[in-house]
Amino acid sequence: MAMIDLGQHGSGSPPGHDHHGAEDLSRPYHERYHAAHHYNDREHEFDAVKMGIWLFLATEILLFSGMFCAYAIFRLMHPEAFINGSHHLDWRWGLLNTIILLMSSYWVAAAVRHAQTGNMKWLKINVVLTFFAGAGFLFIKFVFEYAKKIREGLLPGRFYAYGGDATPFEPLWWGVYWGATGIHATHVIVGMGLFAWIWLRARKGHFGPTHYTAVEGVGLYWHIVDIVWIFLFPLLYLIH
Amino acid sequence: MATISSRPIAGHPHDDHAHPSYLHPKGGFWTTVWDWMSTVDHKKIGVMYLFAILFMFFVGGVAALLVRLELFTPTVVTGGVAQGQELASLWGLDARNWAEGNNVYNRTMTLHGLIMVFLVIVPSVPASLGNFLLPLMIGAKDVAFPRLNLASWYVYLLGSMFAIIAIIMGGVDTGWTFYTPYSTTTDADSLKVVWMVLAAFVLGFSSIFTGLNFIVTVHKLRAPGMGWFDMPLFVWGIYGTALIQVLATPVIGITLLLLIFERLFHIGVFDPRLGGDPVLFQHFFWFYSHPVVYVMILPGMAIMNELISGGARKKIFGYRAVAFSTLAIAGISFIVWGHHLFTSQGEVSAVIFSALTYLVAIPSAVKIFNWIATLYKGSINLNTPTLYALGFLFLFTIGGLTGLFLGSLAVDLHLHDTYFVVAHFHYVMMGGTIIAFVGGIHFWWPKMFGKMYNENWARLGFVLVFIGFNLTFFPQFIMGTQGMPRRYASYVPEFQIYHQLSTVGSWVLALGFIAHLFTFVHSLVAGRKADPNPYGLLTLDWSQTSSPPIEHNFEHEPVVTHGPYDFDDVVPPQTRPGEFPLPKASPDSKH
Amino acid sequence: RRRFKPRHIPRFGPGYRQGGIQLSTTMNTMLSLADGRSWLHNIWFLTRGDSSQAADTDNLFMFIMWVSIITFVLLLIPIVYFPIKYRRSKQATNYAQSPAHNTLLELTWSVVPLMIMIPMFFWGFEGYISKVAAPTDAEEIHIRGQMWNWTPTYRNGANTDLVARITESETDVPVIYVPAGRPVKLIMSSSDVIHSFFVPDFRTKMDVFPNRYTSMWFQPMRESIPGPGGKWVNEDESSPDFRKPYPGTGHWVFCAEYCGTKHSEMGAWMVVLPPKEFELKIHELATKFPEGSWAKAGQTLSTRKGCFQCHSVDGTPNSGPTWKDMFGATHTYTDGDSQVVDEDWLRTHILYSQKKILSGYAGQNMPIFAGQIKPLEIDAIIFYIKSLSNKTPQAELDKANQTPDFSKPAE
Numbered sequence A: 001m002a003m004i005d006l007g008q009h010g011s012g013s014p015p016g017h018d019h020h021g022a023e024d025l026s027r028p029y030h031e032r033y034h035a036a037h038h039y040n041d042r043e044h045e046f047d048a049v050k051m052g053i054w055l056f057l058a059t060e061i062l063l064f065s066g067m068f069c070a071y072a073i074f075r076l077m078h079p080e081a082f083i084n085g086s087h088h089l090d091w092r093w094g095l096l097n098t099i100i101l102l103m104s105s106y107w108v109a110a111a112v113r114h115a116q117t118g119n120m121k122w123l124k125i126n127v128v129l130t131f132f133a134g135a136g137f138l139f140i141k142f143v144f145e146y147a148k149k150i151r152e153g154l155l156p157g158r159f160y161a162y163g164g165d166a167t168p169f170e171p172l173w174w175g176v177y178w179g180a181t182g183i184h185a186t187h188v189i190v191g192m193g194l195f196a197w198i199w200l201r202a203r204k205g206h207f208g209p210t211h212y213t214a215v216e217g218v219g220l221y222w223h224i225v226d227i228v229w230i231f232l233f234p235l236l237y238l239i240h
Numbered sequence B: 001m002a003t004i005s006s007r008p009i010a011g012h013p014h015d016d017h018a019h020p021s022y023l024h025p026k027g028g029f030w031t032t033v034w035d036w037m038s039t040v041d042h043k044k045i046g047v048m049y050l051f052a053i054l055f056m057f058f059v060g061g062v063a064a065l066l067v068r069l070e071l072f073t074p075t076v077v078t079g080g081v082a083q084g085q086e087l088a089s090l091w092g093l094d095a096r097n098w099a100e101g102n103n104v105y106n107r108t109m110t111l112h113g114l115i116m117v118f119l120v121i122v123p124s125v126p127a128s129l130g131n132f133l134l135p136l137m138i139g140a141k142d143v144a145f146p147r148l149n150l151a152s153w154y155v156y157l158l159g160s161m162f163a164i165i166a167i168i169m170g171g172v173d174t175g176w177t178f179y180t181p182y183s184t185t186t187d188a189d190s191l192k193v194v195w196m197v198l199a200a201f202v203l204g205f206s207s208i209f210t211g212l213n214f215i216v217t218v219h220k221l222r223a224p225g226m227g228w229f230d231m232p233l234f235v236w237g238i239y240g241t242a243l244i245q246v247l248a249t250p251v252i253g254i255t256l257l258l259l260i261f262e263r264l265f266h267i268g269v270f271d272p273r274l275g276g277d278p279v280l281f282q283h284f285f286w287f288y289s290h291p292v293v294y295v296m297i298l299p300g301m302a303i304m305n306e307l308i309s310g311g312a313r314k315k316i317f318g319y320r321a322v323a324f325s326t327l328a329i330a331g332i333s334f335i336v337w338g339h340h341l342f343t344s345q346g347e348v349s350a351v352i353f354s355a356l357t358y359l360v361a362i363p364s365a366v367k368i369f370n371w372i373a374t375l376y377k378g379s380i381n382l383n384t385p386t387l388y389a390l391g392f393l394f395l396f397t398i399g400g401l402t403g404l405f406l407g408s409l410a411v412d413l414h415l416h417d418t419y420f421v422v423a424h425f426h427y428v429m430m431g432g433t434i435i436a437f438v439g440g441i442h443f444w445w446p447k448m449f450g451k452m453y454n455e456n457w458a459r460l461g462f463v464l465v466f467i468g469f470n471l472t473f474f475p476q477f478i479m480g481t482q483g484m485p486r487r488y489a490s491y492v493p494e495f496q497i498y499h500q501l502s503t504v505g506s507w508v509l510a511l512g513f514i515a516h517l518f519t520f521v522h523s524l525v526a527g528r529k530a531d532p533n534p535y536g537l538l539t540l541d542w543s544q545t546s547s548p549p550i551e552h553n554f555e556h557e558p559v560v561t562h563g564p565y566d567f568d569d570v571v572p573p574q575t576r577p578g579e580f581p582l583p584k585a586s587p588d589s590k591h
Numbered sequence C: 001r002r003r004f005k006p007r008h009i010p011r012f013g014p015g016y017r018q019g020g021i022q023l024s025t026t027m028n029t030m031l032s033l034a035d036g037r038s039w040l041h042n043i044w045f046l047t048r049g050d051s052s053q054a055a056d057t058d059n060l061f062m063f064i065m066w067v068s069i070i071t072f073v074l075l076l077i078p079i080v081y082f083p084i085k086y087r088r089s090k091q092a093t094n095y096a097q098s099p100a101h102n103t104l105l106e107l108t109w110s111v112v113p114l115m116i117m118i119p120m121f122f123w124g125f126e127g128y129i130s131k132v133a134a135p136t137d138a139e140e141i142h143i144r145g146q147m148w149n150w151t152p153t154y155r156n157g158a159n160t161d162l163v164a165r166i167t168e169s170e171t172d173v174p175v176i177y178v179p180a181g182r183p184v185k186l187i188m189s190s191s192d193v194i195h196s197f198f199v200p201d202f203r204t205k206m207d208v209f210p211n212r213y214t215s216m217w218f219q220p221m222r223e224s225i226p227g228p229g230g231k232w233v234n235e236d237e238s239s240p241d242f243r244k245p246y247p248g249t250g251h252w253v254f255c256a257e258y259c260g261t262k263h264s265e266m267g268a269w270m271v272v273l274p275p276k277e278f279e280l281k282i283h284e285l286a287t288k289f290p291e292g293s294w295a296k297a298g299q300t301l302s303t304r305k306g307c308f309q310c311h312s313v314d315g316t317p318n319s320g321p322t323w324k325d326m327f328g329a330t331h332t333y334t335d336g337d338s339q340v341v342d343e344d345w346l347r348t349h350i351l352y353s354q355k356k357i358l359s360g361y362a363g364q365n366m367p368i369f370a371g372q373i374k375p376l377e378i379d380a381i382i383f384y385i386k387s388l389s390n391k392t393p394q395a396e397l398d399k400a401n402q403t404p405d406f407s408k409p410a411e
């Protein structure tokens, strides 16, 4: 096991609180950062953090796969309700949102690369872009889709108040639709929060070639959110 | 002759003089309280978990005693006055009102099940002993993500709070399995059930955090020189548990979420009238809850490894077999959930689930056999922990073997949802996990608190628990086979004799636990000081730390050069009792 | 009492089955206990399994039981012996290095249990199939579960008459009659939550779902022996166990899926009748003139004849005209002319409904009841319909509320 950095006993806390007291604050944060005391060094810590993030993403995937299971089963049980239900959705908005998320995926990837190469300016720009991509996604979802559905009373379960004729069990379809897109939208909102946080830290100059795990992790998270939508889009909008 | 060399941890604050134990107060009272509340020290978090879980166990246990009290008599009316509604009268309700009496019972029974499963046994071993010991055993200074660890503790408290809110609001009567459509329609006018489901949901996150933390810790923080097969088997057990926790819990997460939507918005996923499917809920629920029964037992088995090898001071027989059987159990546990649904419909899939159920029994069998083989030609110290280990072998085998009755399709059609099932899972959960847990607490008590406990009181406690347990639950096998259904507030007189035996048993059981309660308190206030390695064992938690350990666990980062159970290498045969030369950490050794 | 030839249990094909039974028998005889099945069996099941598959299930149960006992004892020996033999104080003499593992040994104790478990699985599987796949000629009884009661409906539409008490709660549970020696298939559904129909003596149960049908079947092997006075249930009000079934006159039925407050009171008493008596019984249930006042009897009869499938009594529209305020009202026919509804209007329309169709009900052809229904029954139904109308004269209402007195013929 590599034993570099043994000289300094890190506490994971930002500089100043360090056991070694006074320290040259001119050096950028990411160079001054010490691994938490129970790690040998930063690589060791970032390694662990990365693995943690991957495990967390695994749980996310499992959570959504439970949802997709439900979708599949109910689709088999009531195909007609699902087909008619999906006719209420406008695939164009769905497609637009898909494109937006795909672009954001590119931007976030770029952000990670710039973090690695220590290009703070472009890191920040890409993070901001991704943030607004998320915002755009939600804007379209809420203003052009949810709002319309609410007006038409195409709501889950006991709120279902659609005037026109519907196949039996269509409320169930709307339950699935709102459940799935709702949970996904929540993840988008959380993602935007994370990007705001990344942006703030980037401004403080927390990141650099040796210190970008946070950016990487948030990026991975965002990719998962995208992938889930990539599945939701055809399942909800396209399959007739 | 292997040794343990070690080197000082560079840059360690004030290396010169010995460090205070982690229990050493940080200052005045409030300072200390705050220090504990905000600590990221895995040991303190583990200890806090331990006491919370023991408390919850007592609450759940008292609920159990009430359940047993109610069942002491079948409901009989003589002269218009109901006897056999003990709980109702205890609660000052009109004992003649059957509905009331039954409701009180159903709520107490559900309360017992929910507390014992979600607040006691699932977090029990990993969150308390696991938290405390895992880093010590692999020679790490803490778990991978100390803050996440603290978070999981507070999430646990949050979940408990939700549960308590639900209880204060009058308690839920869904049974711990939340079967729909009953759970979505009962108490329709109140939010009780939502709070309770939310509690289970939140506690799921606590369990995910712990599991995730442990997996990374085991992967990344093993001491230099400690390969996968140099880890104590306790670590293997906790690792297997963590895998299941991380992979199964998200599914119950989404399921409970849907359940809440169902209740609040009637989205209909589980409601046949709206086109949903109640059986789907059962599949989702058991897809989590079967693996979770192994989340319950694997840590118990993990403790068993240390109790057996430590009690017999002997190398575990077939280390690799035991390690791999852990992984096998974790893996297979994901594909047997259907054995809880044999009576749901005459489905062909039931056949596959039955077959797989038998498959999952094998790794458990392997462990049992290996432990017994380990005792052979050992040097068995019949102290309380070892007694509990032997108790585990006795009780879990009964519990497991009765699982085989339930796994057999034709027989399960008869036994399903009878007291036979109740007895089965108490023999495995109480007789397996809890017994191992209590044994483990005694075993590591000196390490955790630096005090010895009174051996004789503890032994007495064990005897009472062992007798009481069998008296409580064995009759339940018989009445179950005779057709006594579970979750019954009243029953036909035929079953009275067995119920009365069972109730008396639960009192003996309670006495046993009171004895333990006394032992622990007595030890904390008046216990004799414990030396670092009272049993003379080789795992790092014993051989390399003081009792109680210092805040950063090790004076020197240990480098492992021999397996955790290599007694044969370091212990010449023919040594007298207590004459084991204990490998001592030598500060001067090479860097 | 006659015994019946068991049917539909899987043929004793594979030898392992006799093998299993042989094990139980030898174990019993080894322990010098005469009858192969009884003693241990009687500890576990008070009663012998009373259906054709029950016997098979019991054999399987006892097989697993004996395997478990043997395994457990074999394991118990070292669990008790080693700690004594190798206790710490004897360490100096006993302690010895022992092999870290022994592949052959470990393989054995992984494979042998697997081998033992194969018959458990296979036998259970066959038993399961025989329990879920009902023979085609089975007597079908519909069971409806609702919180917290079971309602049987026999092939001829009859429900049960007699009620019993499972505990001393106020809840009454029905007595369900089944024919002896014939396969009985229960077709079950629930009107609210999930229940489970459990007959311990027949060693089988099946969950009962809302909006779905599940089925189970069994072949009762022995006729129930009636209690004092040929009765199944104690019907004497003064007795302390009023309404309690006489022990041994039938089989308990429990609800085995938790369903709320009175889950534990949701049962039934299943009585096994000789096939002929069963036929008589359900015929009697279907045809016997009901208790109570004319109106009450009329209501019961209307239920039996299925009138309420088309006629409401509270004014809600249905495929037939509602009975509320029908009597005395004026009805117009499809062909234009109209008539006031009086007694013989009702009589003729019950007997020959198709003669003239009311406007608005064209194409809704109500069955012709001529020959299907007795004069007395028609009277009762008419009284009932009268009792539902606000235009009925008081005298008529009073008569409707009198209990029929059959000593003199009804007018």
Ligand code: HEA
Binding pocket: B177, B293, B294, B296, B297, B339, B340, B342, B357, B358, B360, B361, B362, B364, B365, B366, B368, B396, B397, B398, B399, B400, B401, B403, B404, B406, B407, B408, B412, B415, B416, B417, B421, B424, B425, B428, B429, B432, B433, C071, C075, C112, C113, C114, C116, C117
């Ligand atoms: C700690 C938790 C735990 C554990 C470890 C187990 C272990 C097992 N369980 Fe159990 N089970 C529960 C907790 C647990 N169970 C709970 C809580 C329920 C009820 C839930 C509810 O409905 O509320 C339940 C219910 C349950 C059912 C459903 C019953 C029903 O509702 O109809 C079934 C059916 O197959 C089953 C089977 C098994 C089997 C085969 C094992 C096996 O893993 C056992 C393996 C062990 C052994 C076999 C013994 C050791 C082996 C030997 C000594 C070797 C010799 C063996 C042979 C010769 C074969 N269990």
Ligand code: HEA
Binding pocket: B057, B058, B060, B061, B062, B064, B065, B067, B068, B109, B110, B112, B113, B114, B116, B117, B120, B121, B174, B175, B176, B177, B422, B426, B429, B430, B434, B472, B486, B487, B488, B489, B502, B506, B509, B510, B513, B514, B517
């Ligand atoms: C870890 C899990 C666990 C544990 C340890 C226990 C422990 C016990 N359980 Fe149970 N139990 C379940 C999990 C558990 N249980 C579950 C999941 C169910 C199913 C619920 C459902 O159907 O939904 C269940 C159901 C259940 C039933 C069936 C209820 C029914 O179906 O109607 C019964 C009945 O006897 C019972 C009894 C007991 C008893 C007597 C104990 C005893 O072992 C308890 C021992 C503990 C004590 C005795 C407390 C000790 C401390 C003291 C007493 C200190 C003194 C303090 C004071 C007096 C203040 N439990």
Ligand code: CUA
Binding pocket: C145, C147, C148, C194, C195, C196, C255, C256, C257, C258, C259, C260, C263, C264, C266
């Ligand atoms: Cu119906 Cu329980």
Ligand SMILES: [Cu+2]
Binding pocket: B289, B290, B293, B336, B337, B339, B340
């Ligand atoms: Cu299971």
